[in-house]
Amino acid sequence: MPELPEVETIRRALEPHLVGHRICSLAVWQPRLRYPVPPDLAGSVSGLHITALARRAKYLIFHLEGGTWLLVHLGMSGRLSLVEPGSGRTLHDHWEIRLSHQAVRLHDPRRFGFLLGGHGPPGLHPLLADLGPEPLEPDFGGPEWAQALRARAAPVKSLLIDGRLVAGVGNIYASEALFRAGINPRRPGRRIGTARALILGTAIRTVLEEALAEGGSTLRDYRHINGDPGGFRVHWQVYGRAGEACRACGETIRRIRIGQRSTFFCPCCQR
Numbered sequence: 001m002p003e004l005p006e007v008e009t010i011r012r013a014l015e016p017h018l019v020g021h022r023i024c025s026l027a028v029w030q031p032r033l034r035y036p037v038p039p040d041l042a043g044s045v046s047g048l049h050i051t052a053l054a055r056r057a058k059y060l061i062f063h064l065e066g067g068t069w070l071l072v073h074l075g076m077s078g079r080l081s082l083v084e085p086g087s088g089r090t091l092h093d094h095w096e097i098r099l100s101h102q103a104v105r106l107h108d109p110r111r112f113g114f115l116l117g118g119h120g121p122p123g124l125h126p127l128l129a130d131l132g133p134e135p136l137e138p139d140f141g142g143p144e145w146a147q148a149l150r151a152r153a154a155p156v157k158s159l160l161i162d163g164r165l166v167a168g169v170g171n172i173y174a175s176e177a178l179f180r181a182g183i184n185p186r187r188p189g190r191r192i193g194t195a196r197a198l199i200l201g202t203a204i205r206t207v208l209e210e211a212l213a214e215g216g217s218t219l220r221d222y223r224h225i226n227g228d229p230g231g232f233r234v235h236w237q238v239y240g241r242a243g244e245a246c247r248a249c250g251e252t253i254r255r256i257r258i259g260q261r262s263t264f265f266c267p268c269c270q271r
């Protein structure tokens with residue numbers, strides 16, 4: 001599943017190829033995605049210039065002229081590629097935004113991704129309205145954030161992936177950040193001291209920044225832009241390592257379920 005660093009890597013790679021260019025057309029081959037592609041969407045974006053490509057949590061926002069926007073989510077298996085407009089497509093290619101000389105195409109076998117559109121501030125859209133602060137912003141994780149974390153009774157792991165306390169942190173990076181901060185994923189937010197909450201804020205940003213640096217360096221050819229997280233797996237300390245030895249202390253990494261989601265941690269390093 002494309003996580004925040006992967007989505008940001010895709011955004012950075014696509015940005016120079018899209019911004020400033022005009023959308024000739026939007027071709028939709030499969031409108032039945034997680035949410036149906038609105039039937040009038042193609043007509044409302046044709047002819048408009050792309051003014052910016054932004055990201056909020058794991059959503060990509062194509063800002064178009066006049067306040068129109070497109071909202072893209074890659075779901076579980078979505079990949080975006082730059083292709084020749086209309087070039088040979090496969091069963092799981094669902095839509096393509098055509099510019100004059102190239103196109104951005106979605107390939108998504110599981111169809112949990114989506115393409116929506118709107119007008120006005122995209123942050124007011126119900127999918128974006130309740131999102132918390134962006135963890136890659138330089139001011140993320142300060143005293144105010146620590147206080148918000150400490151006001152909650154739920155297990156800290158659940159709080160991190162919930163989206164309201166911090167935007168776009170998925171299962172992998174929640175486990176990794178908690179390991180980095182030495183905090184047990186089951187610990188209630190309100191039972192984390194201020195100093196440790198601040199350390200966690202820094203750990204979240206650091207783990208995402210490191211993954212981003214890794215992704216950026218593996219992305220050699222813009223024609224192969226995709227959401228494949230393979231390049232990021234190398235540095236995981238706990239995620240997916242149940243039964244293996246902790247790289248810090250040698251204790252066996254455990255896998256537990258918190259809020260139906262697999263959670264990996266070291267019972268010795270994380271308290």
Ligand SMILES: [Zn+2]
Binds near residue numbers: 246247249267268269
């Ligand atoms: Zn350990």
